[in-house]
Amino acid sequence: MTDFPVFDGHNDLILRLLNGAVTAEGVASGLPDGHIDKPRAQRGGFGGGMFAIFVPSPGNKSVRHDEMRNPRYDVPMPDMVPEDTAAAWTERGFAAMDELAEAGAVRICQTAAEVEAALPAEEMAAVIHIEGAEAIDRGFKRLHMWHARGLRSLGPVWSRETIWGHGVPFRYPSDPDIGPGLTEAGKALIRECNQLKIMVDLSHLNAKGVEDVARISDAPLVATHSNAWAVCPHARNLTDRQLDMIRDSDGMVGINFASAFLRPDGQMDAEFELDIVLRHFDHLVTRLGEDRVGFGSDFDGALVPKPIGDCAGLPNLRAALRSHGVDEGLMTKITHANWLRVLRKTWGV
Numbered sequence: 001m002t003d004f005p006v007f008d009g010h011n012d013l014i015l016r017l018l019n020g021a022v023t024a025e026g027v028a029s030g031l032p033d034g035h036i037d038k039p040r041a042q043r044g045g046f047g048g049g050m051f052a053i054f055v056p057s058p059g060n061k062s063v064r065h066d067e068m069r070n071p072r073y074d075v076p077m078p079d080m081v082p083e084d085t086a087a088a089w090t091e092r093g094f095a096a097m098d099e100l101a102e103a104g105a106v107r108i109c110q111t112a113a114e115v116e117a118a119l120p121a122e123e124m125a126a127v128i129h130i131e132g133a134e135a136i137d138r139g140f141k142r143l144h145m146w147h148a149r150g151l152r153s154l155g156p157v158w159s160r161e162t163i164w165g166h167g168v169p170f171r172y173p174s175d176p177d178i179g180p181g182l183t184e185a186g187k188a189l190i191r192e193c194n195q196l197k198i199m200v201d202l203s204h205l206n207a208k209g210v211e212d213v214a215r216i217s218d219a220p221l222v223a224t225h226s227n228a229w230a231v232c233p234h235a236r237n238l239t240d241r242q243l244d245m246i247r248d249s250d251g252m253v254g255i256n257f258a259s260a261f262l263r264p265d266g267q268m269d270a271e272f273e274l275d276i277v278l279r280h281f282d283h284l285v286t287r288l289g290e291d292r293v294g295f296g297s298d299f300d301g302a303l304v305p306k307p308i309g310d311c312a313g314l315p316n317l318r319a320a321l322r323s324h325g326v327d328e329g330l331m332t333k334i335t336h337a338n339w340l341r342v343l344r345k346t347w348g349v
Contacts, residue, residue: 009254009296048125254296
């Protein structure tokens with residue numbers, strides 16, 4: 001494991017397990033494709049991160065990716081997912097996390113101290129995250145139950161409407177000021193997450209939703225996998241106004257490796273060099289400060305730049321950052337220390 005292990009804000013490996021594309025044993029021993037497995041994590045210094053439980057929308061993801069190769073696009077928002085469907089899928093996600101732990105691929109962590117201890121270990125440090133809260137009931141019974149089972153991070157929406165609020169579409173060019181923000185139920189959800197010390201993820205929320213969370217939450221504002229709108233004017237990215245709110249709360253942003261959210265032209269095309277990632281890095285550090293930027297790869301859920309490829313390719317990104325003038329102190333911060341800081345501040349442990 002490298003001296004600079006990466007704690008990552010977001011991956012979708014669990015979705016691959018639930019879709020039957022891989023097994024927990026395969027993740028532990030090595031996979032022929034995808035972005036994350038234990039052997040490649042050890043080679044690349046991928047210490048772990050937020051493992052998302054995400055309920056997919058019906059339809060073909062590749063169709064959306066094809067749309068996002070056009071010069072301009074506005075992919076229609078998927079329909080809402082019924083609560084009972086989402087709850088059953090999320091239960092399977094928790095079971096998949098347990099299978100990964102039993103196979104020796106991950107070590108499930110519920111505190112920042114546990115994450116820090118796990119980062120140098122063979123197993124990946126895994127924090128359980130729910131992306132899109134369709135599975136949560138209005139009385140928050142499941143939220144409490146899943147918190148007791150290790151849930152420590154939650155995004156109220158993905159890019160579709162929920163009873164809690166409104167997400168941003170896959171739209172380019174566009175700013176994120178699209179539609180209303182949190183519902184009254186959504187505002188109650190944020191308060192409940194604050195009470196339980198569950199981190200609230202701003203990624204996928206629209207502009208008004210981010211403002212609602214900023215007004216309500218007593219925790220640092222965190223976007224686990226988002227980029228700078230000033231570099232790539234995609235609806236999924238964060239404007240300077242939003243970055244200023246995150247800075248003022250002492251939160252942070254994880255840089256998303258998804259090609260369409262990195263490239264200034266918004267294209268879902270992996271053929272580009274890491275200087276584009278560095279442009280986002282520079283803007284985020286300038287706006288947020290060195291203590292509030294990390295990585296949020298979206299591995300196994302996005303088309304990532306070819307020079308990275310998968311988690312074994314992270315040394316290429318670290319090399320690019322070194323060549324860009326990043327010293328050891330800042331490298332430590334952006335690879336894992338900033339995440340540890342904001343997790344401690346959010347969770348209290």
